[in-house]
Amino acid sequence: MYTVIGATKTRTLRVMWLLEELGADYDQEPAGPQSEIALKHNVLGKIPALIDDGHSLTDSVAIMTYLADKHGRFTAPAGTPQRAHQDAMTLWLIDEVDATLWTNARHKDAVPGLEARMHDHFAQSMQILSNRLQSSFLMGDEMTVPDILAAHCMGWAASAGFPPLDDKLKDYLKRMRARPAFRAALNH
Ligand SMILES: N[C@@H](CCC(=O)N[C@@H](CS)C(=O)NCC(=O)O)C(=O)O
Numbered sequence: 170m171y172t173v174i175g176a177t178k179t180r181t182l183r184v185m186w187l188l189e190e191l192g193a194d195y196d197q198e199p200a201g202p203q204s205e206i207a208l209k210h211n212v213l214g215k216i217p218a219l220i221d222d223g224h225s226l227t228d229s230v231a232i233m234t235y236l237a238d239k240h241g242r243f244t245a246p247a248g249t250p251q252r253a254h255q256d257a258m259t260l261w262l263i264d265e266v267d268a269t270l271w272t273n274a275r276h277k278d279a280v281p282g283l284e285a286r287m288h289d290h291f292a293q294s295m296q297i298l299s300n301r302l303q304s305s306f307l308m309g310d311e312m313t314v315p316d317i318l319a320a321h322c323m324g325w326a327a328s329a330g331f332p333p334l335d336d337k338l339k340d341y342l343k344r345m346r347a348r349p350a351f352r353a354a355l356n357h
Contacts, residue, residue: 171195174206175216177355180229183321184217185357187233187314189350191240197357230259233314243313255308258301258315265294266322270329292332295323299337305344320345 171188175181176199188195200206203214210218210225219226219236226232237244245251273287298307298319306312307319323334323342334342345351 172220173197174200174210174218174220174225176201177357179216180321181217182354183229183317184219184232184236185354186317186321186351187236187243189353189357190312190317190348191236191242193236193240230263230314230318233317234259237314243311243317245308245313251308255313255315258307259318262298262315262318262322266291266298266319266326269294270322270325270331273331274329288332291326295332295334295338299335302337302341316345320351 171193173181173184173188173195175184175197177185177197179202181197185195185197198206200216202216207216207218208214210220211227213227215227217227217229217232219232221235226235234244238247245255269287269290273284277284277287301307304310306316308315320342323338324346327333333339
């Protein structure tokens with residue numbers, strides 16, 4: 170049994186979504202960032218964290234990678250070229266999409282003109298992502314960790330008022346969000 174630390178409407182949802190895809194048992198402590206519980210499991214006070222077998226693991230992408238490796242699903246095996254390609258996709262999404270959303274959320278009110286720049290950069294990144302999406306999922310016919318990351322960021326962008334997706338990405342996001350595991354994570 171896993172315990173997820175973090176409120177659903179944050180990056181915590183990524184971890185819950187993957188746990189649902191894996192059919193793993195978990196409970197949730199819906200703590201906010203910098204709360205006493207968050208600080209107990211992460212010195213940075215950030216969420217999410219995952220408790221597994223007495224270990225407090227942190228960072229949504231590190232946790233998803235851990236879970237996918239541990240269960241041997243939603244990832245190419247570690248130490249394969251396919252995995253290097255998958256990790257490169259994950260890291261590109263962090264560099265160009267998650268970082269853009271986070272920088273905007275954190276600094277837009279303090280830095281004039283930042284929001285417009287972040288919106289432009291997001292739109293450029295989505296154009297690149299749309300071109301990179303050549304199959305049902307980002308890495309081919311199988312869903313992997315970067316799909317959860319990408320779909321989560323797209324939902325975050327929509328709720329933060331970022332520019333709309335093109336039709337191809339809209340369809341991808343619709344398919345991702347129609348997955349029973351996504352619905353179950355939202356309603357957990
Ligand atoms: N790279 C980390 C970022 C975690 C993060 O910044 N989470 C936000 C909530 S979605 C948070 O805890 N913010 C509070 C803070 O930075 O103090 C991850 O993916 O888990």
